[in-house]
Amino acid sequence: MGKRYYCEFCDKQFGDNPSSRKNHLTGVYHQRMRRLYYDSFKDPEVILADVEKGICRAFQNTGECNYGDRCHYTHMTNEHRAQLQQQIQKKREAENAKKKSKSELNPSLEAWLSKRVKKMKSEDPRHCSQSDGDDSPQYSLPPSLLGMTNIPPSLLPPPANTFSSLDIQEWG
Ligand SMILES: [Zn+2]
Ligand SMILES: [Zn+2]
Numbered sequence: 001m002g003k004r005y006y007c008e009f010c011d012k013q014f015g016d017n018p019s020s021r022k023n024h025l026t027g028v029y030h031q032r033m034r035r036l037y038y039d040s041f042k043d044p045e046v047i048l049a050d051v052e053k054g055i056c057r058a059f060q061n062t063g064e065c066n067y068g069d070r071c072h073y074t075h076m077t078n079e080h081r082a083q084l085q086q087q088i089q090k091k092r093e094a095e096n097a098k099k100k101s102k103s104e105l106n107p108s109l110e111a112w113l114s115k116r117v118k119k120m121k122s123e124d125p126r127h128c129s130q131s132d133g134d135d136s137p138q139y140s141l142p143p144s145l146l147g148m149t150n151i152p153p154s155l156l157p158p159p160a161n162t163f164s165s166l167d168i169q170e171w172g
Helices: 018-026 028-039 044-053 057-062 078-105 109-123 125-129
Strands: 004-007 012-015
């Protein structure tokens, strides 16, 4: 018994010699099986675009084709195509969901600032009325320290007008 060649794409065995191998590997059936195998890793959108380009009219219209497996055009059933459509749909939805969660994880600086301004206005009306000539900064304790007693003085906000009474000197 000579060596056998097993083709995994076609699930077929045959005597292994250069000419039978070449025959098989260049055969339409093998090429089709090989393509189907790689198609399963391809983007469904790409497959569908391929299908629409090379659809077999005979198979499409009658469900039959005289060429059978040797036909050079696509014999994809409408069900299979509908499946691909669904896959594409799902993929797009997944991508959109991913994009959404990404933007939630990486909020923009503008979004953060506008949120902060709103929060400050709703919590402390004084921030809204800063235009009455007093442009000294307002200090407040961070929320994490509000409940603490015995806060070291260095962490406490400075008394009002501490800085406005200082003699400001130019550097250099
Ligand atoms: Zn093969
Ligand atoms: Zn056909």
